[in-house]
Amino acid sequence: MEAYRIIKEKKGKKYFFRSTVNQRLQHIILATCVIVLVLTGMPLKFHDTFWAPYLYALFGGIKVAPIIHKTAGCILMLLFVYHIIYLSCNIYFGQIAPLRRKKELSAGKLIKLLATQPFMPNRKDLKDIVQLFKYLFFLTDRKPQGDEFTWKNKFDYWAPFWGVPVLGISGLIMWNKEFATRFLPGEFINYALIAHSDEALLAALFLFIWHWYNVHFKTSVFPMGTVFITGYLSEKLMVEDHYEYYVKIMKKAGLEQEILPPNDSYEGEPVKGKMGREESDTISADEIFQTMNPRKGESRND
Amino acid sequence: MREYKNLQFVAAMAMVILMVALFNSGDARAADVGNCLLCHKYPGLSRIGENGKFRLFYVNENIFMNSVHAKIKCEGCHTDIQKIPHEPAKKVDCLRECHIIEPSSEQKFSHKEVAEFLSNSVHTKLDEKKKPKKYAEDMPYCLDCHDNPLYRPLSFFKRVRPGISEMALGRCRVCHKNDEFIFRFYNHVTTRLHTIRSPKNIAEMCGRCHDDPKVVARHNLTTKAVYSYGETFHGKAASYLDERIPDCLDCHVNRGKSVHQMLSHKDPLSITYETNKAAICTNIECHPKATPRLANYKVHMEFDPIQSPKEYYFKVFFITLTGGTLLPLMGVMFLDLFRRLFPNIKITRRK
Numbered sequence: 113m114e115a116y117r118i119i120k121e122k123k124g125k126k127y128f129f130r131s132t133v134n135q136r137l138q139h140i141i142l143a144t145c146v147i148v149l150v151l152t153g154m155p156l157k158f159h160d161t162f163w164a165p166y167l168y169a170l171f172g173g174i175k176v177a178p179i180i181h182k183t184a185g186c187i188l189m190l191l192f193v194y195h196i197i198y199l200s201c202n203i204y205f206g207q208i209a210p211l212r213r214k215k216e217l218s219a220g221k222l223i224k225l226l227a228t229q230p231f232m233p234n235r236k237d238l239k240d241i242v243q244l245f246k247y248l249f250f251l252t253d254r255k256p257q258g259d260e261f262t263w264k265n266k267f268d269y270w271a272p273f274w275g276v277p278v279l280g281i282s283g284l285i286m287w288n289k290e291f292a293t294r295f296l297p298g299e300f301i302n303y304a305l306i307a308h309s310d311e312a313l314l315a316a317l318f319l320f321i322w323h324w325y326n327v328h329f330k331t332s333v334f335p336m337g338t339v340f341i342t343g344y345l346s347e348k349l350m351v352e353d354h355y356e357y358y359v360k361i362m363k364k365a366g367l368e369q370e371i372l373p374p375n376d377s378y379e380g381e382p383v384k385g386k387m388g389r390e391e392s393d394t395i396s397a398d399e400i401f402q403t404m405n406p407r408k409g410e411s412r413n414d
Numbered sequence: 415m416r417e418y419k420n421l422q423f424v425a426a427m428a429m430v431i432l433m434v435a436l437f438n439s440g441d442a443r444a445a446d447v448g449n450c451l452l453c454h455k456y457p458g459l460s461r462i463g464e465n466g467k468f469r470l471f472y473v474n475e476n477i478f479m480n481s482v483h484a485k486i487k488c489e490g491c492h493t494d495i496q497k498i499p500h501e502p503a504k505k506v507d508c509l510r511e512c513h514i515i516e517p518s519s520e521q522k523f524s525h526k527e528v529a530e531f532l533s534n535s536v537h538t539k540l541d542e543k544k545k546p547k548k549y550a551e552d553m554p555y556c557l558d559c560h561d562n563p564l565y566r567p568l569s570f571f572k573r574v575r576p577g578i579s580e581m582a583l584g585r586c587r588v589c590h591k592n593d594e595f596i597f598r599f600y601n602h603v604t605t606r607l608h609t610i611r612s613p614k615n616i617a618e619m620c621g622r623c624h625d626d627p628k629v630v631a632r633h634n635l636t637t638k639a640v641y642s643y644g645e646t647f648h649g650k651a652a653s654y655l656d657e658r659i660p661d662c663l664d665c666h667v668n669r670g671k672s673v674h675q676m677l678s679h680k681d682p683l684s685i686t687y688e689t690n691k692a693a694i695c696t697n698i699e700c701h702p703k704a705t706p707r708l709a710n711y712k713v714h715m716e717f718d719p720i721q722s723p724k725e726y727y728f729k730v731f732f733i734t735l736t737g738g739t740l741l742p743l744m745g746v747m748f749l750d751l752f753r754r755l756f757p758n759i760k761i762t763r764r765k
């Protein structure tokens with residue numbers, strides 16, 4: 113198992129660990145499936161538009177495109193199941209099992225442990241949202257100083273937990289209508305079609321506008337964010353979006369002298385500092401994670 | 415010099431005669447015994463009718479010869495035309511007996527029986543008491559649905575595909591010597607082995623009346639039928655020219671009957687009657703493994719709180735969810751862009 117360095121330096125710039133290879137692969141499969149599903153599904157939803165026949169023809173038209181759509185849908189559902197198992201195993205073997213071994217696990221601790229997972233919404237997110245609106249309405253120059261995962265990250269993460277089951281189950285009902293109507297009334301196919309079609313539109317608009325804006329198209333990232341490929345985020349974007357977390361890990365890494373000021377003006381460039389350590393001195397993600405999360409036995413391994 | 419000009423003229427005439435001979439085969443002129451194409455072969459033959467509508471009288475011979483009426487002489491339908499040039503012709507009566515002999519009965523062929531079917535169908539102009547229905551003029555007449563359809567032959571040789579199988583024709587020629595007969599018979603039979611129009615064309619044809627809001631309102635119909643069909647997978651696939659997909663007629667015509675015998679969904683003998691409609695979906699060509707429950711799928715569901723209240727509110731939920739999710743996020747996005755464009759605007763004192 114490879115331990116990831118939480119801060120990497122390349123050509124004098126710092127990069128901060130965000131996701132493992134496994135997580136990046138999951139994300140790429142998810143993104144590919146979603147794009148294929150949208151491209152093969154929307155021409156059906158908007159079949160009476162001028163562009164739909166051309167787009168559908170690119171995927172083989174009515175004879176082939178539905179097969180591609182169903183294949184991508186199956187891969188996405190399998191990925192969803194895999195992710196649930198992956199998440200459960202990580203939490204169980206990384207956090208719950210060590211507590212059980214020490215006989216320190218109680219119902220209260222378990223609930224607290226689950227509620228404080230990095231991707232769980234918390235009070236800090238609420239504060240950040242309030243701060244963001246103050247900032248957006250020019251009531252303050254101070255931007256929300258996000259933690260490891262901001263409320264936007266969490267929103268993007270939890271959205272598929274609603275979208276994939278809704279789309280997957282409704283898609284399966286329509287695909288296997290003969291089987292489904294052995295148990296369900298025929299009207300459920302109408303409901304499945306509405307849910308599938310409308311939820312797909314919501315998901316597509318959400319991802320291609322909101323998500324892509326935040327990770328690719330906003331002025332500080334444009335034309336493309338690379339974190340989904342490299343797994344590391346630049347210092348500039350760490351300062352912009354995850355300042356609280358950035359300060360924490362810089363301190364843990366003993367780089368207090370190099371901490372940049374909060375980037376309160378969006379257009380302002382962070383003050384350049386020099387690394388006080390050699391690249392070989394960078395500390396591992398596990399090391400930082402252990403010091404920030406005192407629960408023993410936790411690790412962030414692939 | 416003059417001789418040379420004469421030679422040129424003769425050569426040009428010979429070319430014209432040769433071209434005419436090449437492009438006007440004997441078969442193509444079979445129906446034109448009265449020499450109607452003498453005038454009607456010209457694409458510009460047209461006039462503005464008394465009602466102000468443009469009328470085109472051009473007959474494309476090649477197209478006509480590939481139509482199901484290719485064997486009918488012009489005078490067979492336009493019986494009032496006795497001389498050339500002729501007076502304005504009357505409307506064609508589709509129920510007229512024509513010179514074709516129907517081979518199984520050896521009687522003169524007529525569409526009269528079709529008219530009888532139609533008069534007993536949901537599209538009849540008469541009510542139960544044989545009196546004209548209200549808005550009887552909305553009911554279809556032959557030409558409302560039919561033009562002069564072209565043959566759509568199929569080849570079944572090795573695999574099914576559109577078009578004529580030369581291999582099959584070769585087998586026909588073993589016994590039948592007249593190529594014109596073979597060709598026409600092949601076209602007739604294989605065209606009739608499937609529908610003469612694609613599902614999309616059929617839906618469009620029905621939609622001329624069934625999607626007309628005035629007709630729908632006049633006859634108290636619950637749906638713009640073709641529009642609602644178009645929102646189903648069947649309708650969407652039909653719009654992508656899928657020939658395998660069921661169209662209006664596949665569900666609304668009783669098995670083994672003609673489209674002209676279509677019955678109302680209120681008629682207990684109709685396939686679309688509430689207790690019969692399961693047979694539509696579960697027939698062997700569609701969803702043979704399905705239970706009767708599948709037929710409860712609402713094909714003609716519309717986004718209407720009266721016609722489909724449950725589905726309407728279910729959709730309203732998703733519209734609300736979409737708007738409720740996206741609008742605030744879009745708002746944040748645009749505010750964010752605005753803040754980036756104008757980072758130094760001050761409204762209150764800086765904190």
